[in-house]
Amino acid sequence: MTPSIDLSKPGKRHGFLPLIHSDNRHAHAVIPIPITVICGGAGPTTLVTAGVHGDEFAGILAARQLIADLSPASLVGRVIVMPMLNLPACRAETRVSPLDGANLNRVFGVGAPAGPTAAIAEAVVAIILPEVDFVLDLHSGGTTARYLPSAFLYDQPGASLAKKRAAARAFAIPFTLVVTPPPDAGSLLGAAERQGIPAIACEVSGGATLDRHAVAATRAGMLGVLHHLGHCPAPQGDAARGADTRFVRLAFGAAHAVVAPFSGGVLPLHDPGDIIAAGQPAAHLYPMEDQSQPASVLTFPKTGLITSVTARPNVRAGDLIFLTGTLEP
Numbered sequence: 001m002t003p004s005i006d007l008s009k010p011g012k013r014h015g016f017l018p019l020i021h022s023d024n025r026h027a028h029a030v031i032p033i034p035i036t037v038i039c040g041g042a043g044p045t046t047l048v049t050a051g052v053h054g055d056e057f058a059g060i061l062a063a064r065q066l067i068a069d070l071s072p073a074s075l076v077g078r079v080i081v082m083p084m085l086n087l088p089a090c091r092a093e094t095r096v097s098p099l100d101g102a103n104l105n106r107v108f109g110v111g112a113p114a115g116p117t118a119a120i121a122e123a124v125v126a127i128i129l130p131e132v133d134f135v136l137d138l139h140s141g142g143t144t145a146r147y148l149p150s151a152f153l154y155d156q157p158g159a160s161l162a163k164k165r166a167a168a169r170a171f172a173i174p175f176t177l178v179v180t181p182p183p184d185a186g187s188l189l190g191a192a193e194r195q196g197i198p199a200i201a202c203e204v205s206g207g208a209t210l211d212r213h214a215v216a217a218t219r220a221g222m223l224g225v226l227h228h229l230g231h232c233p234a235p236q237g238d239a240a241r242g243a244d245t246r247f248v249r250l251a252f253g254a255a256h257a258v259v260a261p262f263s264g265g266v267l268p269l270h271d272p273g274d275i276i277a278a279g280q281p282a283a284h285l286y287p288m289e290d291q292s293q294p295a296s297v298l299t300f301p302k303t304g305l306i307t308s309v310t311a312r313p314n315v316r317a318g319d320l321i322f323l324t325g326t327l328e329p
């Protein structure tokens with residue numbers, strides 16, 4: 001998959017990565033994965049991605065705005081923007097690809113079975129990542145959850161951890177989720193870090209809505225990071241933004257989550273950002289098709305900070321209702 005544009009010449013160019021896929025809708029068609037390069041003078045290269053999940057709209061639109069924001073005349077180095085990386089999922093407004101049901105953020109560099117989603121990941125790993133010095137991957141919660149507006153980073157020790165934490169501070173959103181990645185994480189962050197490239201993400205908004213405050217926070221965060229990396233001057237009004245972020249240790253698993261014990265209608269009692277205590281009521285869960293049974297009161301297993309809440313009115317047994325984290329001292 002060769003980009004339709006030159007990624008190295010000075011200037012701003014818009015093109016695509018040609019994804020070839022043949023099915024009932026696409027016979028010999030190309031699915032053009034958008035890519036824009038803004039190339040100024042000598043300097044580092046940063047990759048900005050959005051639309052890894054097609055139902056996370058704030059990041060997609062913020063990346064679109066960034067393309068207009070950046071001018072090669074005032075840019076140091078190069079910024080590559082891929083605002084709808086999983087274009088088939090973006091077109092369908094779904095988390096995973098409608099072409100093969102794959103989650104793009106699980107197939108980067110892990111030898112996933114061949115298919116259109118793996119082909120996008122392979123092109124990024126083989127063609128784009130070797131060109132870049134830093135990755136910023138924009139997420140926006142998606143259909144299933146509302147997130148604490150936050151930056152997100154992996155905590156592997158090493159030189160890049162300090163760079164990632166500094167970049168998260170420059171994103172200047174109130175919280176940053178710090179996660180220990182699974183081995184061979186198939187996420188874009190995992191693939192970048194295996195190539196020695198520091199990478200952070202963000203999770204802003206959720207519930208598959210397009211919220212203007214989330215778009216604005218994502219756009220301002222990106223410009224703050226690009227300034228921090230030396231690409232551009234401080235964004236206007238930057239002095240009024242938060243000067244720092246609080247780091248929140250997030251672990252997946254039952255000890256840090258409220259999980260639906262049965263299928264039902266759910267009424268969460270708290271929002272992302274709330275501080276909660278172990279044993280405190282978290283949500284009421286109603287067995288909707290058995291009117292004789294009262295609602296169950298679900299409780300938090302651990303004291304902490306709510307990082308996400310389900311955006312669904314009805315959950316199934318095993319679904320996450322809340323994820324919680326622990327503020328770093």
Ligand SMILES: [Zn+2]
Binds near residue numbers: 052053056139140142
């Ligand atoms: Zn996502």
